[in-house]
Amino acid sequence: MARAQADMPADGGAGDARTVSAKPAALLDEGQLDDLPQRVVAARVGTLARLREIWLAHELLVFLVRKELKVRYKNSFLGFLWSFLNPAMVLLIYFVMFRYILKNGISDFAVYLMCGLLPWNLFNTALLSSSGTLVAHAGIVKKVAFPREILALTQVGVAACYFFFQSCILVVFLLGFHVMPSWQYFPVMLLALVCDLVFTAALALALSALNVYMRDIEHLIQVVMVALFFAEPIVYTWNNLGSRLGKHGLVWLYLLNPLTSIVISFQRFIFGNVPGSQGVLATYPQSFYYELLAIVLGVSFVLLYLASLLFRRVEGNFAEEL
Amino acid sequence: MSAAVIEVREVSKRFRLYQEKYTSLKERLLHAGRVPYSDFWALRDIEIDVAPGETLGILGRNGCGKSTLLKCIAGILKPTNGEIRLRGNLAAMLELGAGFQPELSGRENIYLNASLLGMPRREIDKRFDEIVAFAELEEFIDNQVRFYSSGMYVRLGFAVAVNVDPHILLVDEVLAVGDERFQQKCMQRIHDFQNEGRTIVVVSHAADTMRQLCNRVMVMDAGQIVTVAPPGEAIRSFREVLLDLGENTAAIPPVAPQEPATDGTVAAAQLDGVVQPAAPQPPVRKVRLSGARVETTTDRPHLYPGEPACVVVEADVTEPLHGVALGCSVWGSNGSLIFDRDGEAMTLPAGRSTLRFRFASIPLLDGSYSVNLRVQDPGGGAVHARLEPAVSLVVENPGTSTGMVALPLSLEIEHEHRPGDPPA
Numbered sequence: 001m002a003r004a005q006a007d008m009p010a011d012g013g014a015g016d017a018r019t020v021s022a023k024p025a026a027l028l029d030e031g032q033l034d035d036l037p038q039r040v041v042a043a044r045v046g047t048l049a050r051l052r053e054i055w056l057a058h059e060l061l062v063f064l065v066r067k068e069l070k071v072r073y074k075n076s077f078l079g080f081l082w083s084f085l086n087p088a089m090v091l092l093i094y095f096v097m098f099r100y101i102l103k104n105g106i107s108d109f110a111v112y113l114m115c116g117l118l119p120w121n122l123f124n125t126a127l128l129s130s131s132g133t134l135v136a137h138a139g140i141v142k143k144v145a146f147p148r149e150i151l152a153l154t155q156v157g158v159a160a161c162y163f164f165f166q167s168c169i170l171v172v173f174l175l176g177f178h179v180m181p182s183w184q185y186f187p188v189m190l191l192a193l194v195c196d197l198v199f200t201a202a203l204a205l206a207l208s209a210l211n212v213y214m215r216d217i218e219h220l221i222q223v224v225m226v227a228l229f230f231a232e233p234i235v236y237t238w239n240n241l242g243s244r245l246g247k248h249g250l251v252w253l254y255l256l257n258p259l260t261s262i263v264i265s266f267q268r269f270i271f272g273n274v275p276g277s278q279g280v281l282a283t284y285p286q287s288f289y290y291e292l293l294a295i296v297l298g299v300s301f302v303l304l305y306l307a308s309l310l311f312r313r314v315e316g317n318f319a320e321e322l
Numbered sequence: 323m324s325a326a327v328i329e330v331r332e333v334s335k336r337f338r339l340y341q342e343k344y345t346s347l348k349e350r351l352l353h354a355g356r357v358p359y360s361d362f363w364a365l366r367d368i369e370i371d372v373a374p375g376e377t378l379g380i381l382g383r384n385g386c387g388k389s390t391l392l393k394c395i396a397g398i399l400k401p402t403n404g405e406i407r408l409r410g411n412l413a414a415m416l417e418l419g420a421g422f423q424p425e426l427s428g429r430e431n432i433y434l435n436a437s438l439l440g441m442p443r444r445e446i447d448k449r450f451d452e453i454v455a456f457a458e459l460e461e462f463i464d465n466q467v468r469f470y471s472s473g474m475y476v477r478l479g480f481a482v483a484v485n486v487d488p489h490i491l492l493v494d495e496v497l498a499v500g501d502e503r504f505q506q507k508c509m510q511r512i513h514d515f516q517n518e519g520r521t522i523v524v525v526s527h528a529a530d531t532m533r534q535l536c537n538r539v540m541v542m543d544a545g546q547i548v549t550v551a552p553p554g555e556a557i558r559s560f561r562e563v564l565l566d567l568g569e570n571t572a573a574i575p576p577v578a579p580q581e582p583a584t585d586g587t588v589a590a591a592q593l594d595g596v597v598q599p600a601a602p603q604p605p606v607r608k609v610r611l612s613g614a615r616v617e618t619t620t621d622r623p624h625l626y627p628g629e630p631a632c633v634v635v636e637a638d639v640t641e642p643l644h645g646v647a648l649g650c651s652v653w654g655s656n657g658s659l660i661f662d663r664d665g666e667a668m669t670l671p672a673g674r675s676t677l678r679f680r681f682a683s684i685p686l687l688d689g690s691y692s693v694n695l696r697v698q699d700p701g702g703g704a705v706h707a708r709l710e711p712a713v714s715l716v717v718e719n720p721g722t723s724t725g726m727v728a729l730p731l732s733l734e735i736e737h738e739h740r741p742g743d744p745p746a
Contacts, residue, residue, distance in 0.1 A: 039412070041397045042405035060437040067423055067434055074425045143420035144438050145397035145412075216348070316400030319393065320337060 045312050047305070053147045061150050065157040087166040091173060106237070107276050108177055114170050115267040116234030118163060119196045123259060124225055126159035130204035131211045132218040138322035148315055149308065152208040156201045174270070182272030185265070188289045192265035195296045199258050202303035209311045212321050232263040238282040258296045265289055326371035326409075327490055327521045328395060333404035335365040335390055335545075364390040365401070366545045374489075375519040379536035379553065381527065381560045387545040388525045389494055392416070395523065396492050410489025410521075413439050417494075418479030424468035428459055431467050432482055439486045449485045456507075457481035477504060484511050491515060493524045509534075529557045533658070554658065562710070607707070609670060609697050610638045611677075614712035624716040625684055627728035633679040633693050633713055643670040647700040650679045653692045653711070654726065660691065667700050684715060685728040691715045 040049075073082045095110040106112060130152045134141055137151055174181070211217040229235075233242060245251050254260055264282050268289065271277050284292075340359045364387045372378050380388040393399040395406055396414035421438050422431050432453055436446045454463050457477040467475065484491075493512075512535065515522060524535055532539050532553055539556035541548040541563060549559050614635040618625060625631060633650070646669075651662040679695065692711035698704065719728070 037410065039397070039408045040405055041394060041400065041408070043400050043402060057440070059443045060440075063434050063437045067426060067430070070430070071423060071425045137421075140421035140438060142398065143414075143417040145414060146438055146440065316402075319398050 043316060047308065050147065050149075050308070050312060054149055054153075057147050057150050060146060061154055061157060064150065064154040065161065068154060068158045069161060083162065083165045084169060087162075087169045088172075091169060095173075106280055108179065108271075108274055111170075111173060111177060111179060111274065112237075112267065112271050112280065113235065114166070114173070115270045116232065116263045118166055118170065119192065119262045119266050120229065120232065120234055120259065121166065122159045122163045122196055123200050124229075125162060126156045126200045126204050127207060127221060128225065129158065130155035131207040131221050134208050134212050134318065135215065135218070135322065141322055142319045148318060149205060149311060152204045152311075153201060155208075156197065156204050159200070160197065170270070179270075180273050181270045182268070185269040185272055185286065185289070188265045188286065188293065189269035191290070191293045191297070192262045195258065195293055195300055196262045198297065198300040198304055199262075202300055202307045205304070205307040205311050209307075209314050212318055213314065228257075228259070231257050232260045233267075234263060237280045238264060238267075239279065242282055255292065258299065261289075261292045261296050265293060325373060326407075327374045328370075328372035328409075328523070329407040330368050330370045330391075330395070331404050331406070333365055333368045333391070333394060333401040333406060334363060335387075335394060335399060336402040337362045337364050364545050365394070367404070368545075368547060370540060370547070370550065372521055372523060374521055375516075376538065377516055377522040377524065377536045379532040379539040379556075380523065380525045380542060381529065381532055381539050381556060382542035382548075383527060383563070386542045388542050389416075390545075391542070392492050392494055392523065392525050408490065411440065411487070412490040412492065413483055413486040413488035414492040415480070415483045415494065416492070418476040418483065420479070422467050422475065422479070425466060427466055428454075428463040428470070428478060431478065432463075435479070435482045436486060439483065441486050445487070449487075453478075453481045453485045456485065456511075458504075473501065473504075480508060484508075484515070488520065490521045490523070493522065495526050495528070529560060533557060554655070558653065608640050608643055609707045611635050611695060611697065611707045611709040611712070612638070614693075614695065614709055616713050616715060624718045627687055627717055627719050627721070628683050628685050628730075631681050631684050631715060633681075633695065635677050635679075635695055635709060635712060637670060637675045637677050637697070637707070639670045639672050639675065642672045643697070643706065645700065646670060646706060647698050648677060648679070649696040649698050651694045652715075653694065655690050655692075660686070660726070664698065664700055664702070670697070684717060685730070686715075686717045687723060687725055687728050688719045689717055689726070691717065 069080070069083065073079050076082060078085060091110060091114055094113050098104065098106075098109040098113070133151045133155050134148065140146075141148060141151070207217055207221060233240065242251060242254055245254050267281055271281060338359045339362050368391060370378070380391065382388045390399065392414070393416065394401050395408070396412065396416065398414070398416070419435070421435055423434065426434065429450075432450065433443075433446055436449075436453075437443070441449075454460055457474070457480070459474060459478060459481075462470065462474065467478075470478070512522065516535075522535070524532070526532055536553050538550060539553045539560075540550045541556050541560045543563050548563055549556055551559070612635070614633060617632040617634055619630055620626075645667040647667055648665040649663065650665075652660045654660055677695075679693075692714045694708065694710040695712040696708040696710075697706040698708075699706075723731075
């Protein structure tokens with residue numbers, strides 16, 4: 001009370017909005033004030049400013065990814081072990097199916113399948129979960145200020161973790177089968193992984209933002225993903241479609257899908273040394289893979305930029321729309 | 323000069339109110355480009371600077387835009403026009419424990435929540451024990467939050483928020499959490515913040531909290547600033563806004579700037595909490611108060627404590643008013659209410675009457691007090707006429723007592739003389 005009374009000037013009103021009636025204890029001198037981090041809230045945000053904000057929130061990204069991983073298997077008996085158990089069992093099923101029941105003449109078809117599934121699963125799980133993530137986290141979007149892109153990127157991060165778990169399982173299988181990857185293609189695979197991450201992040205950002213306004217996207221994406229799954233040589237071989245299109249000079253149509261380039265790069269690296277892989281994989285020189293992936297990476301970054309523009313364009317109303 | 327930590331520049335926020343909300347793809351396509359909506363400006367050209375170390379209160383009734391403004395400052399909503407410049411870290415307490423994961427333990431939630439509020443990991447490590455101690459949850463910190471009681475939940479939320487160490491703290495009516503003791507603790511924490519020179523913006527419609535906390539109070543109505551003034555004065559004008567039934571509309575902009583663009587009614591769910599119900603039409607004025615004056619028993623320009631006073635006012639009545647109450651309130655110079663009373667129902671005959679509000683004694687100490695008069699339906703009903711301030715009473719205290727009220731105090735010593743005591 002004493003405080004309030006002490007501050008009473010004779011008159012006040014809208015006119016003295018700019019003056020301060022009290023002389024509060026100073027935490028900062030005038031000079032220090034300018035050293036503090038500045039932030040501007042306005043309808044438009046610059047790309048660089050936003051990138052900085054996202055970078056500052058990288059620890060939050062880590063916490064959120066960890067939370068997602070923890071919560072998924074929380075209260076289950078095996079807990080975190082499921083992250084490894086799940087891909088191992090899936091791979092085992094494929095192995096049994098294609099070795100003994102669905103024989104298709106390709107040796108180690110289960111491994112071939114996993115080569116394509118690795119980058120596909122990253123793309124697939126990230127998009128399925130990120131499209132609904134803003135709606136699912138409406139509570140914090142409405143009440144806490146942080147760069148919302150983090151929520152979509154978290155789902156990409158979670159998918160990347162699963163990618164890692166699946167890779168570990170695949171390595172174990174490769175050792176068991178005595179399959180050696182063709183190491184000269186290792187950089188190709190790494191580049192393909194970067195492409196996969198950037199491309200996925202771009203679509204994740206765009207879809208998560210649009211889903212706030214059109215909730216169908218969450219459901220539509222599930223169907224689209226099933227169709228898209230068959231647009232790359234994952235369950236079938238390059239020869240099934242790529243070679244045939246190549247005869248008509250239409251292979252570019254096939255490669256228009258960035259995932260095709262990514263998938264064949266993974267297959268080249270992991271499956272390249274398997275006997276009989278020549279009739280299964282695309283037969284391009286190594287330089288071709290680099291060119292292909294360079295284009296994909298360029299396109300993915302452009303998409304990422306556009307997606308972040310879109311995201312910033314519509315995010316101002318997230319808190320109301322949710 | 324850039325001496326402000328928060329600069330709000332011509333900030334406006336428009337909400338689109340859709341008559342139907344089309345959130346599915348099919349509906350969007352079917353209604354592409356012709357979704358009926360109306361614009362609602364929740365904020366209009368707000369300009370305010372908040373100086374470092376200042377505590378600014380934002381006062382207003384429901385839907386006046388105060389929370390929207392706070393959300394804009396926090397960066398949760400983006401203003402449609404204008405910009406807000408902030409210097410320093412900001413923590414917003416809009417909802418305590420927003421983003422708590424029930425499946426995770428209290429420990430994990432502290433890290434997650436503090437990180438959401440922008441606290442670096444090292445900092446969380448350092449302050450972790452402090453947070454837990456403040457929330458008084460030492461025993462339960464490794465339990466899943468879903469087993470927490472609601473009190474424990476908000477305590478944890480508050481503890482995290484105040485330990486983020488912000489330069490700017492935004493608070494939205496969340497101070498009333500936990501039991502009374504914890505509330506005091508929260509209040510103490512806020513006072514510590516003030517003493518440390520941090521900047522605080524508080525939103526509330528509790529005038530008393532405002533008076534306790536703020537250096538300045540901004541009163542908002544219908545998305546615009548009514549006044550920015552020291553608490554006492556601001557609270558008085560807030561009361562005017564609140565009580566005003568159309569007499570004083572000049573100061574208050576119209577409620578909804580735009581009617582729905584197309585026919586039909588605005589979706590009620592959208593409007594809920596954004597727009598207040600249309601203000602009642604001003605009643606046809608049947609009575610007017612004027613010429614208020616004070617009659618005292620002295621010829622001094624001021625009173626001594628305890629002297630009688632009578633406030634006299636002329637009432638011009640166009641048609642007889644039955645069952646109305648003559649109300650009278652006395653306010654201290656800092657805007658605190660000292661006395662308020664609705665009289666019993668009376669009849670005001672048509673024509674001119676003289677009304678007398680007779681105080682047998684004014685037991686107040688030094689100060690200038692304003693007296694407001696009104697004619698009103700009993701029980702806080704519609705106000706027919708008011709005069710604010712009608713008169714002011716100046717009291718000068720020749721005695722030595724200080725304070726506000728001249729309590730009738732007398733002193734006496736009763737001495738019991740026992741044998742053996744030294745003689746008196």
